[in-house]
Amino acid sequence: MPAQIMSDLYCLKEGFPLMAASAFYRSLFGAGLLALGSSLATSPAFARESSTYQTAPASCDNRDFIAKQQAFENGGPKADVPVHLCGTVVAISPKAKRTRSGWHGYFYVAVAPNISIRIVSGLDEMNAPAWPWVNKGDQVEVVGRYYYDSLRRQGVDWTHHGTGWSWHVPGYVTVNGKRYE
Known part of the structure; x- marks a missing residue:
């Protein structure tokens, strides 16, 4: 099991705040959104739709x-x-x-x-x-x-x-x- 997850489980068991764990998961979530956004922006369907806002x-x-x-x-x-x-x-x-x-x-x-x-x-x-x-x-x-x-x-x-x-x-x-x- 990765060290970060082990550390988070220990913090939960001992009742410590999960500040470090939260930051870790927020960064993972942000990276996932970034990857999703870039794949959507390069898709032909998105290109066709976004072009309609040009003049x-x-x-x-x-x-x-x-x-x-x-x-x-x-x-x-x-x-x-x-x-x-x-x-x-x-x-x-x-x-x-x-x-x-x-x-x-x-x-x-x-x-x-x-x-x-x-x-x-x-x-x-x-x-x-x-x-x-x-x-x-x-x-x-x-x-x-x-x-x-x-x-x-x-x-x-x-x-x-x-x-x-x-x-x-x-x-x-x-x-x-x-x-x-």
Whole structure:
């Protein structure tokens, strides 16, 4: 039996105060909490949740977006991140699609030469006219959540003013100067 435990048992038997024993167990408890905290902080689930408390850049920042996209493509952590990007609409899905979270409109924005990104608009949540309210060639500014599942499954969603338990950054889409939230 370790000497510290033997000493603690002797103190209990003889009725002495356990000051030394208490300090020993407090340090063990503290070390355990520290280890638990560090393992949680590095887990993918914690990274995904903690990212929701970030904020989007105050103005359009395509370089920031492209850096985040490249980090994800190169194997970086896959936590959702807020983005603020702008560019030209290069393609539109003419029909809205119904998903489990409501009606959505989809379009693609060129943010740099040869780089475009899918924008997902939650039509039930936005104060916008009937879909499609964007056209090819329109200039847009988008604030939302960038998600990266794979090279072929990535985009920007949460482009509306509403927030939820899983996302805390209100988004919007501005089309040729007209803002839809």
